[in-house]
Amino acid sequence: MNNKEKTTLGQRRLPGIGKLPKWAGITIFLACAVALALIIVLHYNPGADQETERLKKICACTLIALSCAVFSVYYDRVMVVPLELWNNRQLIWQMSVNDFKKRYAGSYLGAVWAFTQPVVTVLMYWFVFEKIFGMKTEIAGRGLDVPYVVFLMAGLVPWFYFTEGLSNGTTSLLEYTYLVKKVVFKISILPLIKIIAATFTHLFFCLLLVGAGWIAGFTPSLYTLQIFYYMFCEFMLMLAISFATSAIQVFFRDLMQIINICLQIGQWATPILWNLDSVVPDWRMQWIIKLNPMTYIVNGYRSCIYEERWFFEHFYSSTYFWIVVVGIFCIGSLVFKRSKIHFADVL
Template structure:
């Protein structure tokens, strides 16, 4: 083995060991609340409530209320309680009635545990319950008075089992992330020459990149009466149309309490517009700048970044528009606003990695442009932009989170609405950068392999 390869192997080994230790030591799944659900059929409309705590001092602020409106039809009522809850109180309405309760479950990280109905049947735990009987996995309950309820103490074994299940998932995710990091580091070290060469070309031509980006942005709308205004008119109209349809046509509400739908919606759509516009333009950059590609001395590796920067100018205007809408509803810039620079860079970098591959391949396979258009249409609806991932059952919520754009879309909402730092989403942050660096490495390798043949095909 040569000295150079030996040094590379030592560096790779050290990086793998250090990164794996950091992931295994510091990355843990965030603690979630426990979900409670049960099915109910009642002979009248009413309000059902669950109190939670560590003792029998029930407080209104430590409770959740859900309306039952579908008389004599089964509904699933869902509540959320803190994970340190030890005691529950199920309030079955505010009026006397006949109800059937079934499938009372506790859920935590996708693990469901049935509540022991025998403990609920214990008369000592009942108040204003006239009659109660068990039929299989359901209870027939006749309530009296205006405050019928049953108290329940969560078995410590159930809590430990739920925590144990979470630890299993936590360890599995850690191992998966470690494997992804190892693969990315291996690719980066084995193909480091391609990546380093590409990065050096971008650095040495930064002035040219900036000038070409400004020129590209200006010439795109040259000759029209409104000029660059057209760059903003269509996306703004699209936002307004979608907002009107979802807010007033489909009656969609914001999934976050006290947050207007238009703000929640725009926070997800604005970064997607940037991703979409940048990817489409960067993919076709070699075809558009054919005369530059054929020049031997011109560094064509800068063309995708030129197109992405051109799209970034439009994105900056949209962020100003987003701030304006947020201010109207009382959401003003805060210390978290600085994160928009980070999330914009995330979008920029992932598009750059993808576009190095797509801009090279599209020269030899022209249909790729149409395929990307279809991919973007599907991706817009699959990414939780117009809908919340919380509407998906808990055990399937990992599916929309697979997309790297989920991280960016939710990041914009974390910045403007939720006020959560990106490093608090450490698992998602690690996953995003593993995928992004992997895409960039693959894109750089493909670009370098196909680059010598560009001029011949064009």
């Protein structure tokens, strides 16, 4: 094996991927942005208020233009993290599997504990809201009665995933301090490793959710496959936030306590335990709640199980969600890149 064939931990590369010319990267991004803007402008919804639709189009195009400007100016900084993640994808997968295994290595039941607490939480909420408060059914988008336990699970399953992924991603640098201090290790992969490890548990609960819906009479169909799309949406949202929070956590150790409080508030501010349409009839208040990206995710999981609606039917919600994720990802990447040179000194 010659020197060119040798690789060090966290430095695996694919030919050409890490050497994408700046002009090519910017051109690809601008082309995608222009295509998205054209789709938004040409999209026509005859059943909606046209003044509102025009306002949405103006806002969306403005955000796209700002994203293009930021991406073009800060291209070198923004693209560092995505390229590092791609070049180290094999290492990321191996470390994610090991992280999931070692989490419960010292217990008798092992990985069973990863599923016990979420199951107990679902049963507790189901007993309180259905058996005590009498919330028997919810009305689905196509006018069907949905058992409350299915409605509840479709909201809690993605929320559990978000809570675990964001919490573990935020503390990833502190947990892997010995790797952060290694000069040759790409520390940008650490938040991703923790989120992938949380995905293993989430996949089990997705199967459980589909099974519960099937028992309730909602047979799996092509619409159910959209759950992978919404899972990817949530994955990218957690990763985008974790890049910023994991970097800040190194310097401000109280951040995790603040995040835990925000997650508690967020669970009730997101339509998980309650139906948005029935509890909040005012469209202005609904609009405010829909600004929460997790509202899009929770509603998406429910549409996969029993509403039988495609994700592109929520056109503006999908556009807004991805604009928010891309914006957070760019900010998180910049924060992480500017902070990482100080990590070893602080830790």
